[in-house]
Amino acid sequence: MSRxxxxxxxxxxxxxxxxxxxxxxxxxxxxVDDYDTFFCVVDMHAITVxxxxxxxxxxxxxxxxxxxxIAAGIDPDKATIFVQSDVPAHAELAWILTCMAPMGWLxxxxxxxxxxxxxxxxGTGLLTYPVLQAADILLYDADLVPVGADQKQHIELTRDLAxxxxxxxxxxxxxxxxxxxxxxxxxxxxxxxxxxxxKSTAVERPGxxxxxxxxxxxxxxxxxxxxxxxxxxxxYEDASPGIRNLLGMFAAFTGEDPAEIGKRYDGRxxxxxxxxxxxxxxxxxxxxRARYEELRGDESVLDAILERGAERANAQANVVLARAxxxxxxxx
Ligand code: TYM
Numbered sequence: 167m168s169r170x171x172x173x174x175x176x177x178x179x180x181x182x183x184x185x186x187x188x189x190x191x192x193x194x195x196x197x198v199d200d201y202d203t204f205f206c207v208v209d210m211h212a213i214t215v216x217x218x219x220x221x222x223x224x225x226x227x228x229x230x231x232x233x234x235x236i237a238a239g240i241d242p243d244k245a246t247i248f249v250q251s252d253v254p255a256h257a258e259l260a261w262i263l264t265c266m267a268p269m270g271w272l273x274x275x276x277x278x279x280x281x282x283x284x285x286x287x288x289g290t291g292l293l294t295y296p297v298l299q300a301a302d303i304l305l306y307d308a309d310l311v312p313v314g315a316d317q318k319q320h321i322e323l324t325r326d327l328a329x330x331x332x333x334x335x336x337x338x339x340x341x342x343x344x345x346x347x348x349x350x351x352x353x354x355x356x357x358x359x360x361x362x363x364x365k366s367t368a369v370e371r372p373g374x375x376x377x378x379x380x381x382x383x384x385x386x387x388x389x390x391x392x393x394x395x396x397x398x399x400x401x402y403e404d405a406s407p408g409i410r411n412l413l414g415m416f417a418a419f420t421g422e423d424p425a426e427i428g429k430r431y432d433g434r435x436x437x438x439x440x441x442x443x444x445x446x447x448x449x450x451x452x453x454x455r456a457r458y459e460e461l462r463g464d465e466s467v468l469d470a471i472l473e474r475g476a477e478r479a480n481a482q483a484n485v486v487l488a489r490a491x492x493x494x495x496x497x498x
Contacts (some may be wrong), residue, residue: 172197173308173342175206175250175299178227179218180365182234183375184447188350188418189314191238192450197312198244204306204479205240207231208250210257210298214291215281233468234378237458246482248475250302255483259301260294262490263327266334267297271326276319300324305483307340315351316362318344335493339486350418356392359407379455382448389444400431400439409436412443419446 174194176186197203209228213219228249236242250256272278272293282288303311303324311321321344328339353363357373368375376388395406402413402425410424416439417424431439461468491497 169200169202170309171204171307171340172201172310172312172345173204173206173303173306174312175208175211175302176231176235177208177211177365178224178231179212181368181375181377182231182379183353183363183365183368183377184415184451185314185350185353185363185375186365187238187378187450187454188353188415189347190312191235191240192350192418193312193345193347194235194245195239197310198241201310203240203245204308204482205235205245205247206250206302206479207235207248208299208302210250211295214289214295216289229465229468230462232472233458233461234454236461236468236471237454238378239454239457242471242475246475246478247471248479249472252472252476253305253479253483255305255480255487256298256301259305259483259487259490260298262494262496263297263300263304263331264294266327266331267294269293271323272296275323277316296320296323297327300327303342304328304339305486306479307482307486308342309340310345311342312345312347314353315346318346331490335490338490338493347418349414349421349424353415353418354407354411356388356411359393359411376447376451378451379458380451382452385447385451386444389440389447392440394436398433398435400428400434400436401425402428409439412436412439416443416446419443419450 174190176190194203194205207228212224232247232249235247240247273283275296278293281292283292299320300323321342325341328341332339355361355363355367355374357371363375368377373388373391376385392408392412394408399405400409400413402410405413405428413424413428416427
């Protein structure tokens, strides 16, 4: 039997943080042996707010995210690592699916609403962005999409669009399932544990997130300054949101149960919990940083990986695109 397919991606915007790592990247790493994996730097998703696009910065961010994938331990000999805009089929299928997508479905997307969707001046790409994401996934006949909890709604939309297309034009698309980790699927801001840790907020507020390329000193300082409360309770169910967030991170880093971790530190003062969390974070981030520096030291290695990735991705994506066009009657 052929291996199941996996596709996922990260937008090259803002600062990549431990939420992206624990919610997504770290889980991708473990899949490359058992699945046929495609990991994409979704650069076309990064232009939905054109006012925020700086060409030089975008070019650098694309390479940086690709290097972070590899530095996070994703073996480029086993996984296909590629840049979305190197595969024109993504934009083409996105258009086809856009024509199948009811406006109501897109307007209901949480991310559209959060990002100011009710403003008439907002770019149309902000509305149709989940359709491009559906194309990303469907082009690879993906069985599984490993993501953080915030992407669940987009995977559901992908399934709905695929079913709608299949119902009308025959069995063209394979229906994917989200794969959301038990721990680390929704890491909250260090400075505001009521809000999801976010790449763009990380740029605006240095205390918000632990960046994957932060120095050990920065990691330490940020965790030590993370918002908690004036008590000493670390019992998971009773703890304040800030402490629950730290326990959740700790659990995701070490694979332990957050409630068990909480029991160890209860009543002792948060400094102990924080010190051990800093060590757990460092144990994973130190090798990542080192591999990243090494990779960025010789850009030709990354170029070769992305070139090979683009070839493999194009070969796969064009098959599915042709299937969709054929089913609809497009082309000669
Ligand atoms: P993006 O770039 O915002 O995030 C990349 C991945 O990181 C996860 N994530 C988090 N996980 C836990 N805690 C957090 N605070 C946190 N913040 C982000 C996200 O769930 C995601 O898995 N639309 C997508 C990118 C995309 C995509 C795709 C993903 C485009 N096409 C196809 C999968 C398949 C996005 O903006 O993710």
